[in-house]
Amino acid sequence: MGRSLGILWAEQGHQVFFGARTQEKGQQLAEQIGLNTQGGNNTEAAEFGDVLLYTIRGVNPAEILSTPDVLDSKVLIDCNNFEIPAEFAYEPVTYSLAETLADQVPNAKVVKAFNTMAQEVFELSPQPLDQHNVSVFLAGDDATAKKAVAQLAQEIGFNPIDCGPLRQARLLESLGDFIRLMIIGQGMGPYATLSVQTLPPANQARLGGRQSSNLKMQ
Numbered sequence: 001m002g003r004s005l006g007i008l009w010a011e012q013g014h015q016v017f018f019g020a021r022t023q024e025k026g027q028q029l030a031e032q033i034g035l036n037t038q039g040g041n042n043t044e045a046a047e048f049g050d051v052l053l054y055t056i057r058g059v060n061p062a063e064i065l066s067t068p069d070v071l072d073s074k075v076l077i078d079c080n081n082f083e084i085p086a087e088f089a090y091e092p093v094t095y096s097l098a099e100t101l102a103d104q105v106p107n108a109k110v111v112k113a114f115n116t117m118a119q120e121v122f123e124l125s126p127q128p129l130d131q132h133n134v135s136v137f138l139a140g141d142d143a144t145a146k147k148a149v150a151q152l153a154q155e156i157g158f159n160p161i162d163c164g165p166l167r168q169a170r171l172l173e174s175l176g177d178f179i180r181l182m183i184i185g186q187g188m189g190p191y192a193t194l195s196v197q198t199l200p201p202a203n204q205a206r207l208g209g210r211q212s213s214n215l216k217m218q
């Protein structure tokens with residue numbers, strides 16, 4: 001995920017720094033990719049970026065960064081999904097990986113994103129992906145951070161959809177579980193994705209209409 005999204009954002013002219021556990025691995029990756037990218041260890045990457053993609057599932061940043069407060073006020077994109085359980089016997093997500101990450105680095109602005117498509121979809125970016133209206137679902141508590149991630153998603157051909165506060169990452173991680181069931185478990189393959197569609201309204205109401213409820217619908 002880091003390599004793919006890093007390449008795409010570098011192609012869009014962003015300054016990209018690849019972090020890894022060893023400085024050599026990060027540097028080698030950047031040399032191999034080119035596009036004016038740089039590479040080094042994870043702490044250097046965290047210091048470098050304004051927006052960081054965190055691909056290290058379930059690991060507290062304090063365990064991998066020599067100075068975790070380097071993440072203070074940074075936008076931290078969490079693309080992680082839980083491991084697939086045996087026979088896709090998923091449990092409901094009652095507390096998301098993204099919320100756990102936000103608890104671990106409370107001064108970072110965590111945005112859940114990019115967890116509902118397989119890496120292969122990025123191969124289509126930005127064209128012809130931009131013709132397919134593929135959703136990138138976003139959840140986060142900081143509006144400015146979400147806006148920045150929405151723009152990054154749009155630049156590489158996706159359709160960003162704001163899903164509300166970070167708590168909604170629980171739903172998005174369940175969507176991540178669902179799409180992997182489709183891709184792997186049900187054999188649809190890695191180009192299966194999830195998007196929301198708004199249909200054109202019906203010309204005529206003939207089914208009795210919606211009953212009144214407490215919930216607001218626009």
Ligand SMILES: NC(=O)c1ccc[n+]([C@@H]2O[C@H](COP(=O)([O-])OP(=O)(O)OC[C@H]3O[C@@H](n4cnc5c(N)ncnc54)[C@H](OP(=O)(O)O)[C@@H]3O)[C@@H](O)[C@H]2O)c1
Pocket residue numbers: 001002019020021022025055056057059064079080081082114115116117118119120
């Ligand atoms: N691949 C997909 O199609 C896809 C799609 C949507 C969401 N996701 C989610 O995105 C996340 C990353 O997936 P990925 O496919 O990019 O995985 P990956 O290729 O295994 O990359 C994860 C990176 O995490 C680092 N890492 C692993 N264990 C670590 C540890 N204990 N301490 C520090 N660093 C560690 C490794 O970095 P170094 O070895 O470089 O140090 C590795 O490059 C997962 O949560 C996955 O569920 C993946």
